[in-house]
Amino acid sequence: MISVSAVLYTTSIILVLLGLYGALTRKNLIRTVISLDVIDLGVNIFLITIGYIKDGRAPIYVIGSGSLSVQAARMADPLPQALVLTAIVIGFGVTAVALTLIMRLYEKRKTVEVSETRGLKW
Amino acid sequence: MRKVIGFLLIASFAFFIVSLVARDLWIDDPAQVRTIGQAAIGQTIPQSGAANTVTAIVVQFRGLDTLGEVTVLFLSAIGVALLSGEFAGRGLNELFADDGGFILHYGTRLVLPLIALVGAYIVAHGHLSPGGGFPGGVLIATAVFAVLMTNVQQRLSTRLMAVIEGLAGLAFVGLGTLGLLGDKFSFLANVLPKGELGFLFSAGIIPLIYAAVGTKVAAELSTLVTSLTGSDKDAGPASVSAGGKGGAR
Amino acid sequence: MVSPMILIALPLATAFLIVLIGSRVAARWLSLAAVALLAGLAPFWFAEVLRNGPMAIVLADVLPPLGIAFGLDALSAGFVLLIAASGLLVLLYSVPYIPHAGQFEGAKKAETRYYALFLLLLAGSFGLVMTRDIFNLFVFFEILCISSYILVAYSQEERSLEAGIKYMILGSIGSAFMLVAIGLSYRVAGSLAMTDIGQALATAPHGYALLVAVLFTLGFGIEAAIFPLNTWLPDAHSSAPSSISAVLSGFVIEVALVVLVRIGITVFGTLMEPAMGVLALAGVVVGELAALGQKELKRTLAFSSIGQVGIMLFAFSLGTQSGDWAGLGQLLMHTGAKSALFLVSGYFILRTGSHEIEAYRGLARRMPAAAAFFSLAALSLVGMPPFFGFFTKFRIIEVAAAARSALGYAGIVVILFGTVIEAVYLFRIVRVLYGGVTAAAAASANGATIGGLGAPGSIADSTLLSVAGAPSSVPTLARADLPALAWIAVAAFVALVLVGGFAFPWFDQALQPVAAALAAL
Numbered sequence: 001m002i003s004v005s006a007v008l009y010t011t012s013i014i015l016v017l018l019g020l021y022g023a024l025t026r027k028n029l030i031r032t033v034i035s036l037d038v039i040d041l042g043v044n045i046f047l048i049t050i051g052y053i054k055d056g057r058a059p060i061y062v063i064g065s066g067s068l069s070v071q072a073a074r075m076a077d078p079l080p081q082a083l084v085l086t087a088i089v090i091g092f093g094v095t096a097v098a099l100t101l102i103m104r105l106y107e108k109r110k111t112v113e114v115s116e117t118r119g120l121k122w
Numbered sequence: 123m124r125k126v127i128g129f130l131l132i133a134s135f136a137f138f139i140v141s142l143v144a145r146d147l148w149i150d151d152p153a154q155v156r157t158i159g160q161a162a163i164g165q166t167i168p169q170s171g172a173a174n175t176v177t178a179i180v181v182q183f184r185g186l187d188t189l190g191e192v193t194v195l196f197l198s199a200i201g202v203a204l205l206s207g208e209f210a211g212r213g214l215n216e217l218f219a220d221d222g223g224f225i226l227h228y229g230t231r232l233v234l235p236l237i238a239l240v241g242a243y244i245v246a247h248g249h250l251s252p253g254g255g256f257p258g259g260v261l262i263a264t265a266v267f268a269v270l271m272t273n274v275q276q277r278l279s280t281r282l283m284a285v286i287e288g289l290a291g292l293a294f295v296g297l298g299t300l301g302l303l304g305d306k307f308s309f310l311a312n313v314l315p316k317g318e319l320g321f322l323f324s325a326g327i328i329p330l331i332y333a334a335v336g337t338k339v340a341a342e343l344s345t346l347v348t349s350l351t352g353s354d355k356d357a358g359p360a361s362v363s364a365g366g367k368g369g370a371r
Numbered sequence: 372m373v374s375p376m377i378l379i380a381l382p383l384a385t386a387f388l389i390v391l392i393g394s395r396v397a398a399r400w401l402s403l404a405a406v407a408l409l410a411g412l413a414p415f416w417f418a419e420v421l422r423n424g425p426m427a428i429v430l431a432d433v434l435p436p437l438g439i440a441f442g443l444d445a446l447s448a449g450f451v452l453l454i455a456a457s458g459l460l461v462l463l464y465s466v467p468y469i470p471h472a473g474q475f476e477g478a479k480k481a482e483t484r485y486y487a488l489f490l491l492l493l494a495g496s497f498g499l500v501m502t503r504d505i506f507n508l509f510v511f512f513e514i515l516c517i518s519s520y521i522l523v524a525y526s527q528e529e530r531s532l533e534a535g536i537k538y539m540i541l542g543s544i545g546s547a548f549m550l551v552a553i554g555l556s557y558r559v560a561g562s563l564a565m566t567d568i569g570q571a572l573a574t575a576p577h578g579y580a581l582l583v584a585v586l587f588t589l590g591f592g593i594e595a596a597i598f599p600l601n602t603w604l605p606d607a608h609s610s611a612p613s614s615i616s617a618v619l620s621g622f623v624i625e626v627a628l629v630v631l632v633r634i635g636i637t638v639f640g641t642l643m644e645p646a647m648g649v650l651a652l653a654g655v656v657v658g659e660l661a662a663l664g665q666k667e668l669k670r671t672l673a674f675s676s677i678g679q680v681g682i683m684l685f686a687f688s689l690g691t692q693s694g695d696w697a698g699l700g701q702l703l704m705h706t707g708a709k710s711a712l713f714l715v716s717g718y719f720i721l722r723t724g725s726h727e728i729e730a731y732r733g734l735a736r737r738m739p740a741a742a743a744f745f746s747l748a749a750l751s752l753v754g755m756p757p758f759f760g761f762f763t764k765f766r767i768i769e770v771a772a773a774a775r776s777a778l779g780y781a782g783i784v785v786i787l788f789g790t791v792i793e794a795v796y797l798f799r800i801v802r803v804l805y806g807g808v809t810a811a812a813a814a815s816a817n818g819a820t821i822g823g824l825g826a827p828g829s830i831a832d833s834t835l836l837s838v839a840g841a842p843s844s845v846p847t848l849a850r851a852d853l854p855a856l857a858w859i860a861v862a863a864f865v866a867l868v869l870v871g872g873f874a875f876p877w878f879d880q881a882l883q884p885v886a887a888a889l890a891a892l
Contacts, residue, residue, distance in 0.1 A: 025128040059175035063320040078175040079159035086191045093198035100205045157561035190510035201521035288391025295384045309376040311432035
């Protein structure tokens with residue numbers, strides 16, 4: 001029986017590697033940014049999976065749904081969720097600025113291909 | 123050539139990771155390390171009065187991270203507004219052939235308050251149910267975005283958004299400084315009464331901070347979208363020359 | 372005692388306020404006031420920490436490990452002082468300089484945002500040196516990085532945008548690696564406090580600590596400009612407005628380097644010494660050699676930064692406290708010298724309108740003070756006695772010799788080699804500054820060597836020669852000037868490298884507790 005977390009970890013690592021390959025080899029800048037997004041996605045899944053507890057429940061106390069300590073015993077780890085919250089927002093901010101930079105560059109060059117740009121090799 | 127190098131790099135990297143830790147990661151329940159997440163579950167109600175553990179962590183236990191996160195969004199909004207330069211005021215009609223037509227035009231305006239309301243609800247109930255300032259703020263900004271996308275003549279004032287942003291940010295820092303002034307002498311301490319668990323007005327400064335965060339996020343995302351779609355009311359009309367002149371660097 | 376949290380809260384609040392008010396004048400005054408206040412408080416914190424030991428700061432009234440571990444020790448306080456002082460000086464320079472830094476649509480509003488971004492860059496740096504929590508570190512690191520990505524692209528010319536994108540892509544990849552490292556650390560340690568992670572990694576299976584260390588170093592190393600992760604630096608530092616170049620080369624990459632070293636030592640238990648030492652020396656060689664071939668002033672300086680960072684990293688990688696001490700001295704010297712060099716180069720560019728070194732031929736006649744400042748800083752950078760740079764470099768060589776290892780001896784050879792190369796290109800620039808347009812150069816307009824300096828290639832700025840005409844004339848200065856305000860900054864940085872040379876024992880003593888703190892947490 002393959003465990004859930006094994007599947008998730010493998011998926012996340014594959015995503016990171018795919019995104020990394022894309023970010024390093026793509027010539028089109030938009031595709032590079034998309035690859036960066038894929039890397040972020042993989043990393044976020046990885047972080048969330050760290051908090052995985054078998055048959056865990058959401059870490060929110062519900063009034064009237066049984067005693068609080070019983071609820072607490074089955075909660076999944078809330079910390080990775082907090083970390084991912086921050087990481088997603090930060091990744092979004094970076095992507096926004098990157099796309100704006102690319103848009104400005106496109107305006108001046110009429111292309112988003114890196115092979116056209118001088119010295120923009122990795 | 124680049125692809126070959128890239129592939130080799132990735133392959134060796136993958137091998138490195140897998141050989142070192144993969145086996146350990148694939149176990150479902152590793153030797154249970156007592157994590158601070160578990161401590162947080164226990165400490166949430168006594169220390170913060172919130173029912174949502176994640177919110178307690180995000181806003182209180184690790185409040186500085188949230189301040190940092192909000193700052194990163196602030197940075198992105200400034201960056202996009204700064205770098206949009208000429209096309210911020212240009213208007214969507216250069217990018218799209220036609221706008222959405224009657225249904226989209228008025229439909230989005232009809233739906234905007236509803237979406238904003240749902241967003242506000244999510245922001246306000248951050249300490250009681252999943253959600254909080256960030257998703258709620260995004261939702262409110264989505265409403266704005268819907269209107270902007272379907273009404274090509276619509277303009278939004280980034281100046282107004284900047285004012286809202288700045289005020290909300292100051293509110294966050296101000297709430298944090300309250301902690302410094304009180305007897306606890308600690309930035310971002312939860313100094314207001316905790317109230318009763320499960321009520322809207324509980325959990326001290328947490329709802330207030332999330333309200334500030336939600337407002338800020340909504341304003342920032344609206345600025346982002348406004349600059350990128352060229353709907354800025356405050357940017358001048360685009361200049362004819364697309365190339366920037368060089369200055370001293 | 373004012374809480375050091377003001378180092379985070381004040382720049383943030385001021386940045387919010389600046390954007391809120393939206394006026395340039397308000398932006399300038401508010402940021403100057405805020406940074407001046409912090410720079411004024413910094414020595415008190417430093418003294419306090421030296422007297423009473425490290426200060427722990429409790430956030431949100433929640434103790435670590437549940438809360439964020441935050442504190443000020445000798446290393447942090449020392450860096451706070453350095454960052455605040457540099458920040459204040461560069462801000463003084465920025466006020467008259469930035470209006471010239473970009474002629475683009477909306478430049479006036481952009482200026483306001485420059486100050487907000489600058490303040491946030493400072494806030495990120497302060498947080499980076501004070502935090503003892505690995506995720507908090509990541510957040511402040513991102514604040515620092517993103518503000519620098521945007522500031523690099525500030526002038527919105529094609530090359531600045533390009534430099535910004537390249538920097539951003541590499542930086543994002545690095546951040547992703549750091550997050551993976553953080554995730555792995557949490558899994559092993561159950562906590563995000565650096566002390567807990569250090570303990571857990573020490574007892575974890577060997578692969579774990581190494582993997583986390585490698586991932587983390589890849590992430591941080593991009594920002595710290597460790598070879599071969601520094602391909603972004605020449606473009607970024609040369610395309611940014613000169614005030615930002617001064618900040619980036621002056622303390623940003625240094626802060627990243629020192630934080631990386633400290634985390635390596637205390638949390639991962641290893642700095643991967645031999646590998647780091649080799650990379651450091653490779654950086655010195657590549658950086659200095661590349662600088663030799665550059666025709667643009669700022670690119671030369673940027674490559675020189677790569678070399679200098681290599682020297683610092685080498686000193687740290689020797690793994691001894693005296694090595695750390697020497698590295699910190701070199702760092703301090705580099706902040707003073709490189710900041711001065713970049714600020715003066717901004718002035719040259721402003722007045723001649725060109726980035727090329729050849730365009731500055733004979734400039735010393737028209738701006739003797741600027742050329743003098745440049746030359747003094749360059750002398751220190753190379754390591755001429757009696758300047759600061761001599762003592763710091765000599766100290767590093769001393770420590771390397773005492774190490775009696777292959778790496779140590781290789782390091783001595785490489786550093787000496789690097790020094791010679793540095794001397795060649797820096798003195799070449801100084802000679803151009805003080806040289807005249809000789810008859811030989813005026814006659815050979817088509818790619819012959821210039822003035823006997825042996826620099827190959829065509830004459831960079833042919834308009835210069837067409838304007839110059841007579842052999843004794845000097846480039847025409849067509850553009851605006853910088854008022855005295857800007858020169859306070861340059862003078863202060865140069866003063867640092869002068870005073871550092873003459874008062875070296877005093878600096879030595881001051882740096883010692885800082886170096887000791889590097890190995891503690």
